[in-house]
Amino acid sequence: MVSTYNRRGFLKISGIGLASAYLAACSVGGGDSGAAANALKAAFAQPVNDLDPHGPSSVDESTLLAGRLIYDTLIRRDGDKLVPGVATSWEQTDENTWVFQLRDDVTFHDGSKLTAGDVKASLERVKDAGTAQSALWTSVSAVEAETDTTLRITTSEPLGTMPVNLTLMFILPAAKMNEPGFFRKPIGSGPFRVDGFTPSDELRLSAVEHWGGKPKLDRVTLPYIPETSSQITALRTGELSALWPVPPDQLRELEGLDEIRLETIPSYAYYFNWFNCGREPFTDPRVRRAMWRAVDVAGIVKNLFGDGAELMTAPIPSTVFGHAPQEPYRHDPDAAKRELADAGLADGFRTSLMWFSDTGPLADALAQAMISDWAKIGVTVEPQNVEKAEWLRRLNAKEFDMDLQINTVTTGDADFTLGRLYDSDADRMGYRNPELDTILRQAHRDSDRGRREELYSRACKIVWDDAVGMFPAALISTYGLRSTVEGFEPAASNQPDLRGVTLAS
Incomplete structure (x- = not known):
């Protein structure tokens, strides 16, 4: 469901802190015809570095x-x-x-x-x-x-x-x-052809006659603009026509601008923190559950993200088919210490957490908040904020203790995440569970929606109870649109269909 903020709702979220991935669209001036009014300029948080839809970047949002x-x-x-x-x-x-x-x-x-x-x-x-x-x-x-x-x-x-x-x-x-x-x-x-492409810099597109109808836009340009402050300034001045997801810590900069409206939609994107279940001490589910109980997840999500995210109740967002709510892990440092003691780690242990800053909104702050809470139960966590290429290499090689990242369930179906990542044959984080394999493979094969939903309910419970990872926050996408933008529909995937978009003069 898409909702539109009124002024009261806007003021409620205007003080939230969140650095976010974004996609912006703007009018392109110049020329002596009306075509310029139908050109959008769009900027995404992660640069478009590959147009091969089957290649290594095939599930990257860009x-x-x-x-x-x-x-x-x-x-x-x-x-x-x-x-x-x-x-x-x-x-x-x-x-x-x-x-x-x-x-x-x-x-x-x-x-x-x-x-x-x-x-x-x-x-x-x-x-x-x-x-x-x-x-x-x-x-x-x-x-x-x-x-x-x-x-x-x-x-x-x-x-x-x-x-x-x-x-x-x-x-x-x-x-x-x-x-x-x-x-x-x-x-x-x-609906659009490529006019020019420089990886990690700019993608230029123009509309074509398409079997589904020619887009109302004439051109779309996607440059890489890394600075959030520059995006907000451009939206305020009218250089940009749209920005999404708008970083909530920047919303106060848009307050009172009648020419801008804000729309929100729960997204398919969410944060998780995987434990390398093939490495000591995370081979022991008691240790994994202790790490989860040690962190004040609800408090962190509320204070860090505000209305920019919701507390997760399953290993996939509530927007995804197959989501089944589970009993949340209560923040209980004392219980966490007892579980560590039961696992033979009464004195705590040393480990590490890897992530890359651009994985998503407030990744650095989220990582540091968790590390701080783990320290309170005697677990010393080395922060490893690495470049994306190195992060990806280590992730694929399972060269990590813990991995914090965002995932997007692009198809909107649990199979894309649960079936693709948690099957033993995938071996993404060292977790192996024959019972879960049987459930996921049956759901993968079955074409009956009701049976698949029941199977994914069982799968959600296993992944959650075994604490294969921690699942703190599902992100909410906020779109800032200038009044000139018409026909724009926010998308839970953060991949909106631009064919029906127009810019009013």
Whole structure:
């Protein structure tokens, strides 16, 4: 549900402290025609550094944001519903077979026709890429383009998450996608084409005739602007047309500006702190639970984030299908000390916490608050604030004791997070639980929504009770929009569809 702040609601949150990821859009001046009024300039917290939607950055929000503008998918998400994209219909003909009928009027930006052969090549490419999305497709055994508009996908076991997974599977031209340098100026079939791209600097797009209708905007530019204060100043002066999520510690700077409205939406993004369950002493669930009880999570979320986040009650946000609320861990340092003593650690221990500052809002402050609380039970935690590239390397190699980061459940479905990250075969944080594996794999295979919901309820309880990680805060996205912005719809994924946006003169 999207809500709009009135003045009273705005004043309530105006004093909150939160440094945030952001995406800004602004009018571009210049020229002697009306086209400039339909140009947006958008800036994201993390720079767009890769336009390969199947590559190492395939689940990064910046890559996904760009991908949704440049490429098409067979199926799209519209709120809580899955709706046709390039596919006009789909059917599970038996438990291991899905058949898709495709539109016959879809063309790539170079004028070539999109066919089932392109979908086949794209799915095979992401399956074999060895990246975060590849895990969604391990059971795919064959992809057949029976005609230009008929695609058959066969799996080695039932894959009930096929439709929702396909909302992430971007379609590339088979004949060109493996050419050297293709992703410096890639060709897609989405509503915008790439005019220019400098990784980690700027992405320039222009609207094209699209099967879903040509965007009302003429151009979109996404530069990387690292300074939050500069973003807010630009929004205030009218250089920017929109900013999201707006850092709550900056909201007071927008107070009383009649030309700006604020809208909020609960997001798919959340903080977690993983324990490396394959490393001592975190192999012992008593130690993991003690670490959780030692931290005043509710107090930290309230005082640090205010209305910019909500206290989590499960290992996935409440906005995600499969969420099942659990009993919160009560802040109890004495109980934490007793659990450590039971685990043979009455004198505490030394460990470390790694994160990178740009992972999300107030990451540094959140890390320091937890470290401070752990010190009170005799646990000395070395802070390891590292560059993102080093963080990613260590995460993938499991070279960490604890890892603090943000995750976004991009599909809005628990399988994307629980099924992809907590299965023993994924081995992301050293946690192995055969019972959980059975539950997650059954939910992955099942296409019945009710049965999947019950299975994910059981999975949420296991991950929570075993304290595989700590799950403090689900983020709320606040959008600042100037009165000239029309047709903008906030998105829980922080990847809004810009096709219907216009700028009034």
